Amino acid sequence: MNFNFSSEQLAFRDEVREFLEDYRELDGFYGQGHRWPQVRAFFCAMAERNWLALNWPTEHGGLGLGHVHEYILWNEVARYRAARNPLAAGIVAKSIMRYGTPWQQETYLPPIRRGEMHFSLCYSEPEAGSDLAGLRLKAERDGDHYRINGQKCWQSYAQDMDYLWVLARTGTQESRGRGLSLFIVDKASAGVRVSPIPTVDGDQLNEVFFDDVVVPKAQRVGEENSAWSIIGEALADERHIQFPPGRVRRDLEDMVQWLNTQRMGNDPLVRARMAELAVRVRETEMLGLKVLESMVNASNATVDAAMNKILHTVTCQALARTVLDLGGPEALVYSHQPERLWRQSLTETIGGGTSEIMRSVIARQRLDLEG
């Protein structure tokens, strides 16, 4: 057993930190919806070091580095609050590398690697959230094309993205997960409409409507009706960087700093509550590393990731809520540090798989409970 990073990995971490010093004020992790041009420029700057393709194989233009480097990179980016890892370079690119045609690899991977092409994930629908296999967006074959009709819902940042990564039904409704296919859809295609859903945090989610959108067959990724396993594998690829503990560590540091500015840091009750949270943050860091360790050793990280997701997101919320409570009415003012943190943590236990789904995964796969 070894809990340490190697000296080479630590040197890489220092290099990342040095790079991120220029982006201390970017605030793209929480504020991407309000500063996409700056976040996009940040990704381009990362791409100059080929960091968006850090663990892509070299034959696809990547650096060929492993999971640990990828974890270190995105954990530091989260700790600096610079950005969330882009879906294009992760889920999308890795699926294209694994299942895409040579044409798709040549067309999409280079601009993704350069930070020039970004995707919104179009999975959930109004009636298919946790029950994703029940989705209804229909893609019907029409010669060399598909015609896509229907609606997606709850898409983050779709307003700013260039392309859509669309999960659609190509089989019967009864075929559930066995009747789904993946498509790359240019957001500028005729018939695509993105409509904002204002959220209580002053930001937005989106609905995406497809009205007879014509998509060439060449933009289907993988075999028809084979998407379920593709999206599962893509998810597995990203488990170690989906919920990096650097974000929670930074939340704790910021909240302690805010309490000190409010001259509350010496209050024994405040100290006791923050100490409890500090312990939880450390737990989060350990579970984050456990996910990484499973990935490095090619073990199934599903359960580790589910545990990490719950602990990570609940800790985020506990931190924010505790400081909101401690801060009194002042903490309710829009954009004050605790209010902002609270706002940003609101949906964490729902997005990316709800806590309830994660608990079911743990019950079934770790505890062998039926159901």
Next chain:
Amino acid sequence: MDFELNEDQQAIVEAVDRLLAQQAGPARATALGNSDTVEGSYDFALHSALDEAGFSCIARDLAREDGTPAALEAALIVEAVSRAGGVVAAATQLLVAPALLAEPPAGPIALCTRRELEQGTPVRYLAQASTLWVVDEAAVTQHNLEDVAVAPVRTSFGYPMGRIEATGNLHSVGELHNAAADARRWWRVALAVEATGTMQAALNCVVGYLKQRRQFGRAIGSFQAVQHRLSECAIQVEASRWLAREAAYHNAPEEAAAVAAAFALAAADQLFTETHQLSGAIGFTHDFDLHVWSMRLLALRQELDGVGGARRAVVDARWRDATP
């Protein structure tokens, strides 16, 4: 002992519910801008309607023979206003004011502690109130806000808030001697009653949704794990309701008032978490009414030092005279 409302109380609740059905509700609350990250506004129309219908002075008008205010009836009205998402200072007007003054001032009253005033802390309804009551150690000082500059505060917690930019223009127009303890007791009862009505509405909203919303081929509300969590919420609301009503019925004894607030404000946290978690993504959108009530639950938890303050008050009330 009888926890049922008597005929008069039932008639009062039905009458105020009828008025609120026309003049309040989530759409009205949202239209007033208190559900967005902006400076919201006060529902002066509802305030006047409650005045004109005689609900605002019910505590005095139905006072008992010994002169004690009809606080339970007032609490029932405040609970109803909270359920309806009313953006009015009914809790202060109906529950706190009658306990302090035979003839409370007209118009919205804002309530804060001396420390909050000195620190410039945001106060609920301050930007729209005509009167400010500052709760001191012993006394309550009364201020006319007409010539005082109050800055609206941008917040997304369901109530309009404001803060006094400079206290230089703030002059006391009266002092209620030895009224601070009474004010704190009734303030806590008011918070418990408001939290109860607000929690009930939030729970109703989500239960209704979960009966309709289907995933995995069945209504989400039919899953046992979901039912258990909703049931826990129902227990919290029920207990909050009876603790708050009992405290009002007995005219806010120090310990009962503190217990009611401590319980209801702690329950408010659980209700916020569970109603949002069980609603999923729609719960965070303006398309779904939950936010009208849920956000307020967190705001209520901040007043008068919140749960911690209420718990300390429980300890003070019970063990103040105990020698270590």
